Amino acid sequence: MEYVSPEGLRLDGRRPMEMRQIRAEIGVVAKAAGSALFEMGNTKVIAAVYGPREVQNRSQQLNDSALVRCEYTMANFSTGDRMRKPKGDRRSTEISLVIRQTMEACIMTHLMPRSQIDIFVQVLQADGGTRSACINAASLALADAGIPMRDLVTSCSAGYLNSTPLLDLNYIEDSAGGADVTLGILPKLDKVTLLQMDAKLSVETFENVMQLAIEGCKAVATYIREVLLENTKQLEYRRGI
Amino acid sequence: MLQNKSFVKRTRGGKITKVVREHYLRHDIYCGAPICKVCDTSQARLSPTPSTILIFDTNVVLNQIDLLENPAIDDVVVLSIVLEEVKNRNLSVYNRVRALCSNSLRKFFVFSNEHHKDTYVTEMSGESKNDRNDRAIRVAAQWYQSHLAGSARILLITNDKENKRKAIEEGISAETVESYVRSLSRPDLLDLLVQPASEDVNMEEVEDLRPSKRKIIYTEHKPMSEITSGLHRGIYHQGKLRVNRYNPFEAYVGSESIGDEIIIYGRTNMNRAFDGDIVAVELLPQDQWHEEKSLALADEEDEEEDVHLVPGSADDAPWTTAQPPGSAGVTESISSRPSGRVVGIIKRNWHSYCGSLEPMAMPAGSGGVAHALFASKDRRIPKIRIHTRQLENLLDKRIVVAVDSWDRLSRYPSGHYVRTIGQIGDRDTETEVVLIENDINTRPFSSQVLACLPPLPWSVSSEDLANSIRQDLRQLRVFSVDPPGCKDIDDALQCTSLPNGNYEVGVHIADVTNFVHSDTPLDDEASQRGTSVYLVERRIDMLPKPLTEDVCSLRADVERLAFSVIWEMTPEAEIISTRYTKSVIKSCAALSYIEAQARMDDSRLMDPLTTDLRNMNALAKIMRERRIQRGALTLASAEVKFQIDTETHDPLDIGMYQIREANQMVEEFMLAANVSVAEKILKHFPLCSLLRRHPTPTREMLEPLLRTAAAVGLNLDVSSSKALADSLDSAVADDPYFNKLIRILATRCMTQAVYFSSGDLSPPEYLHYGLAAPLYTHFTSPIRRYADVIVHRLLAASLGIQKLPAIFQDGTRLTSIADNLNYRHRNAQMASRASVELHTLIFFRKRPTDTEARIVRIRSNGFFVFVPKYGIEGPVYLTPRGDKEGGEWFVDEQQQKIRKMDGSMSYSVLQTVFIHLEIVEPQPNRPKLQLTLV
């Protein structure tokens, strides 16, 4: 199947190096400390942050740093075929773990000992790249909650089909059987915090694909920064400054 | 980079899912015309000053692809919506259009109208998908018109009346294909046009007026939805249709739902299906299941029987009506096999066929357009009706015709003329027909392929010598023995006496993989071609000539690179050790078989080279004897050799190929090398080695042989290959040809040897029946066989010299490579034989001859004879053709005799008769070789 036409267009009309349209909104869940809605193309994700607050389960309390917990859930209707069991299946558990580890790396947990920070991510619509969207949404939500972080974490996926590296795969390109690399970086510090790949790639190709993903992450970071800046301006305005 | 979302709903396997896809619209899609001032013209493909720019709609592209490929049609904008629709409907036409678009000589530009922000159209409510696509085409045409603002005329070509009307209303010029082609005033293009199906209905004029023909009306094909539900429920079965090459009214569908193959008998039951189509079959009620008709041949139309070469294996055998490879063979008794009829075609396998027009008593037709029937050379294809304006011109030519449609009311399918190859009977034309039929690529190697060759003139360099993997064997006395005039020498031999009384025997093979690396255009081309094809007067190479005749060829007195297999052998030909290495050799002599034989026979010669030859010969004889003890079969194939006149290239003489001791000697060592290499690569790569196997023939396959042998009082033991070999050896009679004939009959019952990947089968199945070897592969001819190139790579990897290319890890790719090699090998063989038959025909053209022949098979109206002098076989009729009943003759099955009713004369199998060979032309331009009793 032709995923990249000879004219250089993918199935949805993008060129191989182009990302889907991104949209972000802050403060969707009023009750949470911080929340964000993040859309990458047709993938829609809501993240809500509760905390820092008292640890619910005393036995898990850490005396010198905050406890970060994360849960990833997909809505029943998020995928094409209706899912029967939105919580507790293995993929959700794995992604929860991944998001937790990624965010833990960037939150300055030592500043908030004996407390708990809960990150909840809810997928409303899934169309490829859910992992990346979740991480981006969580970053935004943490920023909205005012939790001290070393840097934002941004994430993007890239793949390799028809001998072309492609940026930001959607569901069809993801299920095509080619390689799928998900990358999360700290843009200012230029460090990689998340790297996952499935299928196989030769080492030279992998380098190209990873480079492309890094470019994508940097573009997302720029956008997120703009959104946060805009949001802060709004807050200032409402405060009457 | 604007974007928009579009919605698509689809059903999938019974469940309804709504599928939503994004659809981005872009600013940066350009029009492709170099004259445009607005767009970026770096990718422009249209000509600088186009007079008219054409836009075709989908149906025109699908139906008139042959017209589009004609260079007269140029400056075409292909819309992406049209491409997509074509891809969904017909993949082969899509590939052809893509080839046209990427061909830099043709001015076809692909315009992605679906993603251009101005030309994207959303579906309006109530609009069908086709209407929406038509509207998209019109919008794109209009955009082009306004965009290029008069610098060129935009013309929309469509045969759809609605579309044309709307286009003209919207201000776009539109024409039908026919009117456009007419306006070009090129009558030859009009022939390429395909008439829409409705015009074909009045075809009574062309019907055969022979009284025995009834009008055949076919049953409607069932619609696809019914077929899928029928397949689910198990009332229909799906499979690929294979038409019997020698009886086109019989076909087989291999179906997995029934373990067996389903026979389709008769044109009505085949219901317009072609060989190679994927069809849906319904079983007939059990009482109608067809029983084998072993003796009579096809009776619906008088199919002609041609004189042809003796078949080399069961796959070629023309005798029995049921010999599809892999299935159980024919039994004389009434074992009915499931019969069925075709109810629908799931996937058509139509392409172009070559052949010629049937001579017609009175060409029917009107107004300059004549209808004619085209008969393909491939007998599996039914006759095709075409119409043409050049009837007289084409009657004596070989032409290529493509099929368009087959209406159920029409006896024959309809097609159109594509191109002329040349005069019938002309040797080059007929050779080209043979090549086309057997899918042999004769195009010259492309520049990318030639770029992979090493710089010429090439010679062994110091780097090659310094390379540690390569052993320097230039000091060894190495020589080669090949047919006379052979330029592509791929093997050389060595036989050195060792001080301890043993011999060091070496087989050095041209190191082709040193020059042909994987994943290069050269390798891809060779992999596609699969093998070199040997026609009578020319050879079509798998690799470019500089490689085959110079760089790789182990010519005498030059240093060359080789891949060597070296054994230490005792004088009793016991192998003590084997080693494999890449090497540099310098052959001291390139002998022909005759020369080598002469040297060995001449007792006066005592020079080192001759001594080596004699030693080798002695070893070879011992090895051969051992092989025969183990059960190897020596079969006689009647290889025919032509002596060609160097100037006219016409055959001067024809005779049987002589096998001498020298031939057998070389063959023996090649076999040994192949076996040794097979063992080595299998040891290292048990799952991805390319080997060669020869399946054991089943009892049913050997039936014809046993029957004939019994008729002459010979008892053959076919329990194992050794038993068969021994029986054949003891089958001697006074008649010198007797043994040879029996061996020829035995050869026909054999299956073909095939390549396979070791990972696909289990070790007991690796057996090569004919050589009685548990393992075998091809290693010794990399210049002319691609399988050997693959084995070279495997061997190099097993020695640790080179890394195994990635493709070996992909089991399915390996299997498909093996299948392609088998396909190419078979085609090359058939092409060779067809070429020989062609030259036979040319040889006998002016030379009617009387000669001796032996009866090999009895038929109801005559018998088949084999002419040993020329190695051909053909039918001799005792009753005139067309007289289906035996007439005055009847057949005694038991004794394999044909007897006259009044008992005065009889002929039995293997009897000698005298026949007269002559070329006759019962129909103009249809020369045939005829055998008659003297």
Next chain:
Amino acid sequence: MQCHHRHQHSLLSFIRPLSASSLLEMVGLSIGEKHFIQGGIAQDLRSDGRKRLTIRPIYVETGVISQANGSARVRMGATDVIACVKAELGRPNALQPDKGKVVVNVDCSPTAAPMFEGRGGEELSAELSVALQRCLLGGKSGSGAGIDLSSLVVVEGKICWDLYIDGLVVSSDGNLLDALGAAIKAALSNTGIPKVNVAAGASGDEQPEVDVSDEEFLQFDTSRVPVIVTLTKVGRHYIVDATSEEESQMCLAVSISINRQGHICGLTKRGGAGLDPSIILDMISVAKTVSEQLINTLDSHIAAAEAGEEES
């Protein structure tokens, strides 16, 4: 769990009371705040300035989930819910061969409250699902349902549409049932079911072949779909559209589902306190008034949302 009785026109109801404690944990209020809320309600002035029977402004968005057949998002204050309708082909119930099937399922996302993580929200989800199912679908025999189930059948006895209505609570600030009811109504009016052509010639009890067309579809008739109005009793008065703080102070709540014609389609009472029967009748009439207003607002919002969507 199947101990619920179906209610059509009866008054008293008997449901397992909602565990008020779980709601209480969400909101921690001091005694002063509690007095403030109760006092305010007594004086017809709630914390956010509303009167007792005023509902919060509603925002409706349709077509938020493009992959579904129909979807809607409703915001009432800080309560944010999404409802989504998906249609699949299936076999009808043997007892009711001429009707399609509808299944309502609600899920509480942990984004709404940390206690919903893992299996914490299951109780609440189950309760909401059942309540909604009852209100929309009527009795066991299927009569009186808000949605006309016989319009969902394709081939009687063999093929019918199964509608899966999924609700998701994204953010919770009280009055979940009303919001979900409104969201479901909006989602249903946004739903398009593709038209199905049945292949002729199917015989016996085999599954006939169906061909689903991309284009045509049926829109749902949602005029009979009811809305839900919850009256929460705090102290001696009842309020409509309680926030979660107010809900933590309630002694009981009655949710009434009323359709456009003013018919009652379902009734649920929650909370441990007892109720004088006459007050219930009173509550119902109040609910009717409020519901008219709610239905009108809702309809106009839905129409606006649909129109807005078609333009874009």
